[in-house]
Amino acid sequence: MAQQNAKSRHKDPVEVENPKVNPDPNTNQVKDPEDWVTGHEPMTGAQASYLKTLSEQAHDPKAYDPELDKAEASKRIDEMKHKTGR
Template sequence: MAKAATQRDSENPKIDPKDASNRIKDPDQWTTGDEPMTGAQASYLKTLAEETKEPKAFDPDLDKAEASKRIDALRKEAGRD
């Protein structure tokens, strides 16, 4: 029985560490990407906008996907990559 479970686990892309497809997705492919950004995203985005001296980068009306893209861009600009 344990052998069957181990084989099943090794074929499961959610468990397989070599398969990043379930861990990293393009925000444009998110099924919930058009929902309002989360509180954590808003807080982090505001912090990054202040740190990079780009206050216009923060827009409270962004959706989750756009907020994620903007966070990634500001992280690079801030040298947090």
């Protein structure tokens, strides 16, 4: 009986919703880059790579600036995604 009670307290992993697919709108998973605690730090390697790719696809070499911080890079990536239709 103890095993059955312990088992019933834990949800089957298949039943648990994936927050990547369907994030809870009441959480703070999505923040404005201006509100990021680390937004002033240099952009990450992944951001730099993605921004470089997007700027090439958009034929806008000035869109890539290696001096951008994380928050600025995020905003620029969003702009380039919109411009390229991604």
